[in-house]
Amino acid sequence: MTEQLTFDHDGNVLEMFDALVKESELYEQPSSVDPNAPDIVRDAWRKAKQDKIKEFKKKQALPYDEKLERQAKIAWSYYERLQEMKLGAHVSVGGLDSITLYIWLLSIGIDVPAISVTGIEDVSIQRVHKALGITKVAPYKSKIQVLREFGFPVISKKIAGRIDMLQNATTENATVRHAIITGECGKQGHFAKNSRMQLPKKWLTRFGGWDPDEGQPYKHPDFKVSKDCCYWVKEKPCDDWAREHNSKPYLGLMAVEGGQREEALVDHGCNYFGESTIRSCPFAIFLRDDVLHLAQEMDTWYHEHTDIFERKFHEQPYGHYPDGRPKQYEPIDSIIPLIYGEIKRHEDGTRYTTKAQRTGCSMCGFGIHLEKRPHRFDRLRQSNPKEWEFLMYRCCTDSNGQLYGWGKVLDYIGVGWEDIPPEQITLADWMEAMDE
Numbered sequence: 001m002t003e004q005l006t007f008d009h010d011g012n013v014l015e016m017f018d019a020l021v022k023e024s025e026l027y028e029q030p031s032s033v034d035p036n037a038p039d040i041v042r043d044a045w046r047k048a049k050q051d052k053i054k055e056f057k058k059k060q061a062l063p064y065d066e067k068l069e070r071q072a073k074i075a076w077s078y079y080e081r082l083q084e085m086k087l088g089a090h091v092s093v094g095g096l097d098s099i100t101l102y103i104w105l106l107s108i109g110i111d112v113p114a115i116s117v118t119g120i121e122d123v124s125i126q127r128v129h130k131a132l133g134i135t136k137v138a139p140y141k142s143k144i145q146v147l148r149e150f151g152f153p154v155i156s157k158k159i160a161g162r163i164d165m166l167q168n169a170t171t172e173n174a175t176v177r178h179a180i181i182t183g184e185c186g187k188q189g190h191f192a193k194n195s196r197m198q199l200p201k202k203w204l205t206r207f208g209g210w211d212p213d214e215g216q217p218y219k220h221p222d223f224k225v226s227k228d229c230c231y232w233v234k235e236k237p238c239d240d241w242a243r244e245h246n247s248k249p250y251l252g253l254m255a256v257e258g259g260q261r262e263e264a265l266v267d268h269g270c271n272y273f274g275e276s277t278i279r280s281c282p283f284a285i286f287l288r289d290d291v292l293h294l295a296q297e298m299d300t301w302y303h304e305h306t307d308i309f310e311r312k313f314h315e316q317p318y319g320h321y322p323d324g325r326p327k328q329y330e331p332i333d334s335i336i337p338l339i340y341g342e343i344k345r346h347e348d349g350t351r352y353t354t355k356a357q358r359t360g361c362s363m364c365g366f367g368i369h370l371e372k373r374p375h376r377f378d379r380l381r382q383s384n385p386k387e388w389e390f391l392m393y394r395c396c397t398d399s400n401g402q403l404y405g406w407g408k409v410l411d412y413i414g415v416g417w418e419d420i421p422p423e424q425i426t427l428a429d430w431m432e433a434m435d436e
Contacts (some may be wrong), residue, residue, distance in 0.1 A: 088247035098252035106269035124338035133312025151224030166210035
């Protein structure tokens with residue numbers, strides 16, 4: 001097993017001990033250069049990186065109509081390349097961004113299947129999926145199975161993965177666990193100190209006590225934490241569908257979302273044909289305002305072409321009764337799910353949604369500690385009180401046979417949830433949701 005230390009372009013220690021970290025899916029692939037390379041090589045790499053970022057920002061600053069024209073060509077070039085490779089294409093659909101992407105691709109003549117693990121989405125998103133005729137993909141494990149078998153997805157996927165490693169200590173991962181607790185990489189990590197492998201102090205004090213070897217005065221909860229929810233509920237089912245259908249995805253990702261997504265899109269562009277990954281992200285250069293603008297236009301396009309979606313609805317099993325008779329197709333009022341509210345404008349003219357800004361699986365807690373209230377679980381309480389009550393109080397059972405849920409987890413990390421925050425949806429909004 002080869003073990004080595006990797007660095008970012010500023011010389012900071014990144015994820016260490018490649019084999020162990022890759023196995024635990026904690027590895028961050030840095031877009032970097034060998035730190036031991038000559039200065040002239042490192043300087044050239046940094047300049048190329050800066051030039052690439054500047055070029056990407058220029059594309060992000062293009063006028064809306066120019067972006068649409070440019071990205072339509074990129075979407076078509078991906079489709080045509082896949083045909084040359086004798087591969088199919090599909091759209092991976094979740095929330096508003098990818099809903100918009102799917103309809104936009106249809107509007108420019110790219111008619112490919114859309115798939116979704118729709119059951120994990122908010123009920124208002126599920127309604128839109130059904131009206132668009134999206135293919136349902138079944139999760140390999142239910143949301144509750146994941147919570148009970150693996151643990152709660154909380155803080156972030158990276159942090160949860162490290163906590164999961166502390167919870168599941170082995171002799172093989174002892175070196176990495178030591179780095180997670182202390183930041184010390186030891187001999188195998190060139191004796192680096194204060195590495196980025198260490199848990200942030202806020203979470204170290206709350207979760208570091210899981211490790212049996214370190215003897216530190218840290219605490220740990222009596223519930224499990226895991227990063228594996230997405231894998232079982234969404235990622236593997238969709239990947240397997242794509243493999244079975246010899247198909248590659250269009251994704252609704254944007255660089256403006258930041259983080260690893262931004263770095264990957266800047267480095268690899270909208271269309272990427274790699275050794276193990278092939279994907280297209282036509283919205284890569286879009287700003288949030290661009291997507292919301294396009295969503296409004298695609299809402300109009302949907303209502304002008306409901307015959308297309310009626311046909312797609314009847315191509316799906318849910319478009320028929322058990323005896324084979326077709327169900328009546330009922331167009332939706334808007335492709336913008338109720339969970340997002342309305343699209344309105346700020347004083348500077350940029351668009352925003354009046355309720356949720358982003359959505360995901362209703363049981364996901366990644367990033368919840370960063371949200372202002374009403375946060376995602378507050379909104380779940382409004383849209384689906386029964387699911388909220390179950391997830392908060394009784395979705396799991398502890399070693400003493402006592403029921404508990406997300407409420408216990410949120411209390412432990414210091415996130416409010418049980419009280420009703422001041423900003424709630426209006427009675428009219430509530431009644432509208434109940435009527436559907």
